Amino acid sequence: MVGELEFEKPVLELKKKIAELKEFTAKTEVDLTEEIAKLEARLEKLERDIYENLKPWDRVQIARHPQRPTTLDYVPLLFTDFFECHGDRNFGDDEAIVGGIAKFHGLPVTIIGHQRGKDTKENIRRNFGMPHPEGYRKALRLMKQAEKFRRPIITFIDTKGAYPGKAAEERGQSEAIARNLFEMAGLRVPVICIVIGEGGSGGALALGVGNHLHMLENSTYSVISPEGAASILWRDAGKAKVAAEKMKITAPDLKELDIIDEIIPEVKGGAHKDTVLQSKAIEEVLRRSLKQLLPLSEEELIAQRYNKYRAIGRYTVAGEYIEIQS
């Protein structure tokens, strides 16, 4: 099977065995029904054991799955009348970020998201979902447009990070990211951010300052990739698995740290197994978020967003541990 992940091999092997037995039964008329039933019971248990006890590193693998649904996979399933807008009006159009206007159950919204490819050709076009400054500036332009027309903004976060390239530095990658954090904090419309894949550092955060922040169950959000952390801290990228655990990068970890609002449950084995079903779960959370945020005034929206980020951080003052709850 294409794209199978290491940790789910036992499940897939057992599935294959059951299929073989079924085929054998059909061909030879030897009755193996009982055997098959036993194996199916075992499969059910095995699936539960594996998929309900995913380790951080397993989730990293799912978040990075080449077939994991992207922003543009979800857009037609969640919205109608999508019209894509291009360009930052200054330099160019960065296809690692997509954005545009659409309707969500009749409500006009602005959608912005990182965009990966699923094959080499598309990944080259999309720069593997790693934006340049013009991508972030396009996103900001669309956010300001949304603010002007009082449309809620929905962002999809899915990037390994901002592109570490020469041209990106020359055109002010840092400034572009910083500017988005700064401006997003002051937006007068509801902003809902959903991490759908990898949330890689500042490049992810640049679309991530919202009133609500949700994460798909198997997505990750991190200050640096586990490989990067391992090679800097222990000079051994092979310890990425340890770093993934220590750095607390999974949706359940971030929920526990009070960083995110909701964990959006995933289809068993990961969103890539059923994109349509997955979009239903996202739709439900999105609807709930909007219902909560739409009645808020502009001032309330800004204050709610400010307080949300203002409260993040843990430290001691004169030996006393301070942990602010949002």
Add this chain to the structure above:
Amino acid sequence: MLKDLFTKNTKKKKYATIPSTRLQQDVPEGIMSKCPQCKKIMYSKELAKNLKVCLECGYHYPMNARERLESFLDEGSFSEFDQDMMSGNPLNFPEYIEKLEQDRKKTDINEAVVVGKGLVDGHEAVVAVMDSTFRMGSMGSVVGEKITRAIEKADEWSLPFIIFTASGGARMQEGVLSLMQMAKTSAALKKYSNNGGLIITIMTHPTTGGVSASFASLGDYNLAEPGALIGFAGRRIIEQTIREKLPSDFQTAEFLLKRGQLDAVIPRAELREKIANILDIHESGGDVEW
């Protein structure tokens, strides 16, 4: 073994070792300093008097927070805030507490930023100075919180906010909490800015990663010291990604000035005067009589 003992003895050096030329050039730390750029050897006292700028080539040595405050503010005008705020190791990250402890001993400060209020040639301002000798100036919860509180105080008192940045970026040992400090500090600046607050950032060597991609780049005036390394991604990562060698001046203050990313690159000796100039213009009201 006994035999080994004998062989060792026979290999014993019968001559005095002469220090290598490299070692010979090394100078006793404290009294003398050697410029890492032009290799000139100077008296440390002389160097300190010259604001830690090489007398020969103008190389700007990194300054720690105390040295910076001393050289930048009017004598005795600084009062510090939140001096006793420390990291609580929120993720229970291995070896983190020990590393912090080491740096506290080494540097005499509790975290990678010092914040407070002081006078710049008579102009009152809230000032934050990052210190790259403490955990590479990296930003975790404490750095983010101290900077945010400083911005909020500047807002409350309607004072300018001046920050000297020096940082390798977000602190890994506090994971996503560090990342979110970028949003927290930027949001505080936005609020302050909306109330008319004046933001001056001076990027010093090095200002990279999550710090350059948040408050460091958000000044009304983005300034830098000569030769400072400023950028988002590290040189090595970029070289690996694009598979080409980068020019030697890549990501220097001068490089960024040329590409429109900075308002000015200001030598250390002129910083006080130039910033006082900006503060003076901002303090002057618009109601004049001609």
